Amino acid sequence: MKLSSKAIPLNIENIDTDQLIPAQFLKLTTKKGYGKNLFYNWRYIEDYEPNLKFELNNPLRKGAQVIIGGNNFGCGSSREHAAWAISDYGISVVITSQFADIHKGNLYNNNVLPIEVKSEELTILMTYFLENPEAIIDIDLENQTIKVEGFEFNSTFEIAPFKKKCLMEGVDEIQYLINMKEEIAEFELNNY
Amino acid sequence: MKTLFDKIWDKHVVKSIAEDVDVVFIDQHFIHEVTSPQAFNGLREKGVKVFRPERTLATADHNVPTINQHLPIKDQESFHQVESLTKNCKEFGVELFGIGHENQGIVHVIGPDLGKTQPGMTIVCGDSHTSTHGAFGAIAFGIGTSQVEQVLASQCLVLNKPQTMKIEVNGVLNVGVTAKDVVLYIISKLGTEGGTGFFVEYVGNVFADMSMEERMTVCNMSIEMGARGGMVGIDEKTINYVQSRVDLSEKKIEEWKALNTDKGAEYNKVVTFNAANIYPMVTVGTAPDTGIKIGEKVDESTFITEKAKKYMGFDGADNINQQEIDYVFIGSCTNGRIEDLRSAAEIIKGHKKADKVEAWVVPGSMKVRQEAIEEGLDKVFIDAGFEFREPGCSACLAMNDDKIPAGAICVSTSNRNFEGRQGEGAKTLLASPITAAASALTGRVTDPTKYLQN
Numbered sequence: 001m002k003l004s005s006k007a008i009p010l011n012i013e014n015i016d017t018d019q020l021i022p023a024q025f026l027k028l029t030t031k032k033g034y035g036k037n038l039f040y041n042w043r044y045i046e047d048y049e050p051n052l053k054f055e056l057n058n059p060l061r062k063g064a065q066v067i068i069g070g071n072n073f074g075c076g077s078s079r080e081h082a083a084w085a086i087s088d089y090g091i092s093v094v095i096t097s098q099f100a101d102i103h104k105g106n107l108y109n110n111n112v113l114p115i116e117v118k119s120e121e122l123t124i125l126m127t128y129f130l131e132n133p134e135a136i137i138d139i140d141l142e143n144q145t146i147k148v149e150g151f152e153f154n155s156t157f158e159i160a161p162f163k164k165k166c167l168m169e170g171v172d173e174i175q176y177l178i179n180m181k182e183e184i185a186e187f188e189l190n191n192y
Numbered sequence: 193m194k195t196l197f198d199k200i201w202d203k204h205v206v207k208s209i210a211e212d213v214d215v216v217f218i219d220q221h222f223i224h225e226v227t228s229p230q231a232f233n234g235l236r237e238k239g240v241k242v243f244r245p246e247r248t249l250a251t252a253d254h255n256v257p258t259i260n261q262h263l264p265i266k267d268q269e270s271f272h273q274v275e276s277l278t279k280n281c282k283e284f285g286v287e288l289f290g291i292g293h294e295n296q297g298i299v300h301v302i303g304p305d306l307g308k309t310q311p312g313m314t315i316v317c318g319d320s321h322t323s324t325h326g327a328f329g330a331i332a333f334g335i336g337t338s339q340v341e342q343v344l345a346s347q348c349l350v351l352n353k354p355q356t357m358k359i360e361v362n363g364v365l366n367v368g369v370t371a372k373d374v375v376l377y378i379i380s381k382l383g384t385e386g387g388t389g390f391f392v393e394y395v396g397n398v399f400a401d402m403s404m405e406e407r408m409t410v411c412n413m414s415i416e417m418g419a420r421g422g423m424v425g426i427d428e429k430t431i432n433y434v435q436s437r438v439d440l441s442e443k444k445i446e447e448w449k450a451l452n453t454d455k456g457a458e459y460n461k462v463v464t465f466n467a468a469n470i471y472p473m474v475t476v477g478t479a480p481d482t483g484i485k486i487g488e489k490v491d492e493s494t495f496i497t498e499k500a501k502k503y504m505g506f507d508g509a510d511n512i513n514q515q516e517i518d519y520v521f522i523g524s525c526t527n528g529r530i531e532d533l534r535s536a537a538e539i540i541k542g543h544k545k546a547d548k549v550e551a552w553v554v555p556g557s558m559k560v561r562q563e564a565i566e567e568g569l570d571k572v573f574i575d576a577g578f579e580f581r582e583p584g585c586s587a588c589l590a591m592n593d594d595k596i597p598a599g600a601i602c603v604s605t606s607n608r609n610f611e612g613r614q615g616e617g618a619k620t621l622l623a624s625p626i627t628a629a630a631s632a633l634t635g636r637v638t639d640p641t642k643y644l645q646n
């Protein structure tokens with residue numbers, strides 16, 4: 001995966017999944033259609049009238065596929081609807097200094113790449129993208145690099161080899177486990 | 193020398209597939225209506241059955257109304273979601289305790305109460321507060337819906353092994369300090385990400401002295417410090433609790449005892465607190481780490497932010513015990529168990545709530561409700577002007593009819609005070625059941641201690 005995109009900086013720490021998608025929108029039984037309610041309470045004033053102070057609504061950032069969020073992104077509820085909303089909105093990468101564990105897993109399972117950078121790097125990225133709404137960030141999964149076009153920012157990120165393989169080769173963990181059924185049955189036989 | 197966590201984890205590894213990535217067998221899976229429909233749809237699309245249906249148990253809790261549960265749910269989407277759960281459970285052969293069933297209730301209340309939650313198990317649910325079940329010396333944690341599908345399809349999960357953390361609290365607790373205050377205190381010191389990447393074991397006489405219900409309250413909120421889960425070692429109390437619900441062999445009991453952390457086993461991180469420093473707590477911001485002693489000023493919270501103060505309408509110099517309140521909610525998977533209701537009733541007995549306060553008591557399950565009625569607690573609440581409702585998640589999250597209106601302030605025994613958690617614009621102050629009860633009586637945030645001494 002290689003991506004060159006604008007980015008949406010959200011300079012807020014502890015963005016919880018109740019903000020990513022409030023509870024009243026968890027009632028669907030499908031995985032689609034959550035994008036328009038992503039950040040509902042912050043994004044709209046009322047009746048879907050956009051709150052222009054919220055960066056997601058900045059017209060200069062139209063088409064951005066990257067969110068840069070404050071530390072401890074995605075804390076709180078395990079609701080995967082938050083990852084569905086992010087993905088449905090068109091986001092492919094979320095960058096922060098630390099994700100909450102469950103949300104990070106949910107992003108992976110929906111082919112959204114969660115990237116953790118050092119706090120100092122996050123501050124640099126956040127500041128730069130707040131000031132330059134049309135700036136472009138380049139992300140390369142294979143080489144695990146992040147660059148910002150026309151700006152001295154050149155960094156790498158860590159990713160567990162298994163997760164990388166899953167994203168690159170489109171390995172589906174569910175299918176992987178289904179294929180292991182015999183081994184699992186044998187494990188049960190020996191242990192229960 | 194191994195920790196309780198490592199012993200249980202190692203026993204459940206079906207296969208290691210990469211460094212620190214294991215396929216882990218899951219003993220007990222709980223599901224509810226909100227995070228399971230897409231998982232069942234996935235199975236249908238793949239033409240896959242539920243691998244071990246007897247290891248999954250379902251309940252309807254998040255969407256259910258807490259008044260007139262015998263009538264159909266009015267909200268169409270909620271109705272549809274609960275219906276889908278019923279249909280899915282039937283089609284895939286999963287046992288369901290739906291609305292009206294004598295075993296229905298909040299998933300984390302019924303699992304332990306029915307004896308489904310047992311020591312040494314791996315337990316998961318598409319719900320972050322699955323950490324509750326760790327009170328039994330089990331590895332229990334919340335998962336996303338894709339993982340719910342994995343468990344349904346294979347009874348396993350592909351997992352990164354978390355690190356271990358010991359939280360030790362010793363000493364004598366002050367009067368009025370409950371398990372909720374202990375955990376709010378710990379979170380107020382560690383922050384909402386202090387536990388990220390870790391699985392916590394709670395050690396020390398404070399947790400050893402707690403009842404199983406109290407241990408559940410503590411483990412429940414482990415996720416609020418970012419931890420994957422929390423657990424307490426297995427002792428006589430654990431075994432008695434389970435034994436009073438299901439038949440156990442001596443062999444099983446011996447196996448469980450052997451799981452406890454060995455003397456000298458090492459954790460990746462250790463933190464220690466002194467019980468004497470803990471007082472009745474209340475949160476003042478929009479994250480669970482903003483707890484302060486009742487009687488302190490808002491700005492004495494380590495983790496309070498300007499954004500949170502603005503949302504709450506608090507001036508940092510405000511003393512929290514002057515704060516007027518509008519609602520009190522006693523319930524949720526944190527504090528909706530029978531002991532919680534008993535302790536609140538103890539405070540309320542013979543008093544009346546403040547006129548302007550609306551107060552709801554929502555038992556965590558049908559069984560808890562029934563017990564409360566048998567003990568006459570319902571009358572205590574009703575005589576004091578509280579509403580005594582039917583079980584469900586209720587005002588813990590704004591998903592059913594029980595919402596706190598915009599701008600209103602609610603003292604709540606639940607676990608999250610995020611912006612809008614109890615309704616758009618609602619302001620939540622997290623506290624213990626006895627603090628909530630005392631606050632309902634005065635109409636202000638109130639230290640329960642004086643009611644205990646009377």
Ligand code: SF4
Nearest residue numbers: 321524525585588589
């Ligand atoms: S009571 Fe609240 S926290 Fe507990 S399961 Fe229900 S919604 Fe979640």
